[in-house]
Amino acid sequence: GENVEQHPSTLSVQEGDSAVIKCTYSDSASNYFPWYKQELGKRPQLIIDIRSNVGEKKDQRIAVTLNKTAKHFSLHITETQPEDSAVYFCAATLNTDKLIFGTGTRLQVFP
């Protein structure tokens, strides 16, 4: 079936460094790619999203890039801070509005 692969599963960085999380999807018709941040015991919260007609989107320290030909997209966090520590999930649409989530990346930012 359709799936979204996410790597790495864990990522540890020093405060101030950059972090990159990568996802690949299988449905070539996917057209919406959100990223969610989930802190321990809390709800997933959207941090950034990108649609298929755009190759890159940036919001302060967070950016997302999309390569539709290769069917992969990435989350870039610059100048990481301890409060960035959380589990990050990528997702891609299936059949226009159904979201398929990746398996998550646990990011730890050490002071």
Added chain:
Amino acid sequence: EAGVAQSPRYKIIEKRQSVAFWCNPISGHATLYWYQQILGQGPKLLIQFQNNGVVDDSQLPKDRFSAERLKGVDSTLKIQPAKLEDSAVYLCASSPTSVQPYEQYFGPGTRLTVT
């Protein structure tokens, strides 16, 4: 605006018992989703409603799970009878429409433990 509300927040039951979860979406949101999130995994869609109609329930284990959204607003998800593997967080989400991909707003979830 008020967010997606869910209750209860936690539930512990024994296997073969029944349990029900309630969700109140953001006012005006036509689309409502129920997800199952097993520890260490991403959310998996169980069922999607557009107003009070089911859009997608292909991943819902219909022999034990049921869901309804009678008046197109609140929704309930029921498990009867529960199995050990049903232990998970059940997340409800809503979005304004499913015509185009829109941000899904998640509720706080109900953590179910089946013993």
